[in-house]
Amino acid sequence: MKSTAQKQSPPETELPKQVKKVLKPKVPIKAASKVNPLTLALKAIDKSTKGAVKRIELSKAPLPCVSTGSIAIDNLIGGNPSADGTGPVCMGFPRGHISEVYGPEASGKTTLALEAIVEIQKQGGTALFLDYEHALHHGYATKLGIRFDDSFAHLQPDDMEQGMETLRIAALAGVDLIVVDSVAAMVPKSDMEKKFTEGDQIGSRARALASLLPKIVKVLHQPSKHNNKRAAVIFINQTRANISTGPGGGGSGDNTSGGKALKFFAYLRLMVTRIGSEYLEVKDSLSREKRRVPFGNKTLVKVIKSKVDAKQGHSCNIFIRYGQGIDDYYTMIESGVAHKVVKKSGAYYEFEGQNIQGREKFRRFLMSDPKSFQRLRAGVLKAIRAQATDVDLEEDDADVDDLLTSAEIGELEETPEEELVESSDG
Numbered sequence: 001m002k003s004t005a006q007k008q009s010p011p012e013t014e015l016p017k018q019v020k021k022v023l024k025p026k027v028p029i030k031a032a033s034k035v036n037p038l039t040l041a042l043k044a045i046d047k048s049t050k051g052a053v054k055r056i057e058l059s060k061a062p063l064p065c066v067s068t069g070s071i072a073i074d075n076l077i078g079g080n081p082s083a084d085g086t087g088p089v090c091m092g093f094p095r096g097h098i099s100e101v102y103g104p105e106a107s108g109k110t111t112l113a114l115e116a117i118v119e120i121q122k123q124g125g126t127a128l129f130l131d132y133e134h135a136l137h138h139g140y141a142t143k144l145g146i147r148f149d150d151s152f153a154h155l156q157p158d159d160m161e162q163g164m165e166t167l168r169i170a171a172l173a174g175v176d177l178i179v180v181d182s183v184a185a186m187v188p189k190s191d192m193e194k195k196f197t198e199g200d201q202i203g204s205r206a207r208a209l210a211s212l213l214p215k216i217v218k219v220l221h222q223p224s225k226h227n228n229k230r231a232a233v234i235f236i237n238q239t240r241a242n243i244s245t246g247p248g249g250g251g252s253g254d255n256t257s258g259g260k261a262l263k264f265f266a267y268l269r270l271m272v273t274r275i276g277s278e279y280l281e282v283k284d285s286l287s288r289e290k291r292r293v294p295f296g297n298k299t300l301v302k303v304i305k306s307k308v309d310a311k312q313g314h315s316c317n318i319f320i321r322y323g324q325g326i327d328d329y330y331t332m333i334e335s336g337v338a339h340k341v342v343k344k345s346g347a348y349y350e351f352e353g354q355n356i357q358g359r360e361k362f363r364r365f366l367m368s369d370p371k372s373f374q375r376l377r378a379g380v381l382k383a384i385r386a387q388a389t390d391v392d393l394e395e396d397d398a399d400v401d402d403l404l405t406s407a408e409i410g411e412l413e414e415t416p417e418e419e420l421v422e423s424s425d426g
Helices: 017-023 037-048 071-078 109-122 138-144 160-173 204-220 261-265 328-338 359-368 370-409
Strands: 098-103 127-131 152-155 177-181 232-240 268-283 290-306 315-321 343-345 348-351 354-357
Touching: 071 268, 071 290, 071 315, 071 328, 071 370, 098 109, 098 204, 098 261, 109 127, 109 138, 109 177, 109 232, 109 268, 127 160, 160 177, 160 204, 204 261, 315 328, 328 348, 328 359, 328 370, 348 359, 354 359, 359 370
Parallel strands: 098 232, 098 268, 127 152, 127 177, 177 232
Antiparallel strands: 268 290, 290 315, 343 348, 348 354
């Protein structure tokens, strides 16, 4: 007799008729084993979804992008040649994806976004600035080179949902660049409708973003029917200190507002940090005393997450001049000296036979002679890419040699489990 405890096997899941029709073998069983199961699956999927699910073919072409307005940052993001050798992978903010630029206050985040708007306008494109902070200064934006015409719009949404719907419509319409300033200033509609005496619900911004961002990502992947282009979206964010009641008090200031959803959906994350200032000696207008006054900031731009060129941890230095934005002349002079494209002896700079005293005079010379600046730029980028290729090869060889050596002498040790836990942003 059969045991009553024996369980009957559950009935198999019923497949759709069109799937059964495709999967039904039309050849002898012996020959059916040679059929590629993926081919059968793709045919079944195509019939089941009526062709709605498209297969993505291999693409080696560079990603379409919007320049950041800085040669150094463009090269940092995707300056290495693409697989087919047609050009760099992505010299700027990638189109069809979300980029996040974050850092402490007054570090240059908004300036970087505004410079990208200037670049897209130069190329004949359009840009939208969603000003949640209500703080964009038109005078400063104009000094950077932004034209307030039909190629640029400055909007101030009332709440998060209204702004995200505006972003969705703009992306579908074919706007080239959309800047959101900032995530920290976004307030969900539910919180806006509360009285001042009522406290905001904890995590409301993070929950709203987690719900809205997946929809925005899908919209960005669809090229516009108007101009067949995808929009590049920049979210500006601020760092926040972690609040902790445990031993040691608060945590680091690298945490950003808005929860973790933006970290996961961002294709590129850049951290902007001020690392120093440049000073001029001027006379005070009241006391007539000489004072050292800063006229710009040395700024570090670091790649925290990148699906463009896998450069997590790489960084570059730029100089932001007060009232003028990113100073590429300053950056190219410093890079030219570092890569020996420009010879420096004391206070003198030598380039293409020109011997000029003082960095500021050399900068004015490059501003007055665009062709010389372009030649300096080309020389620096060539040296950077050549050096990057050499370093990559040397590092790979060194890693292999170290591994072989340690394996031969039996010095390989097991890695503790706690060191295998990654702390990346996904």
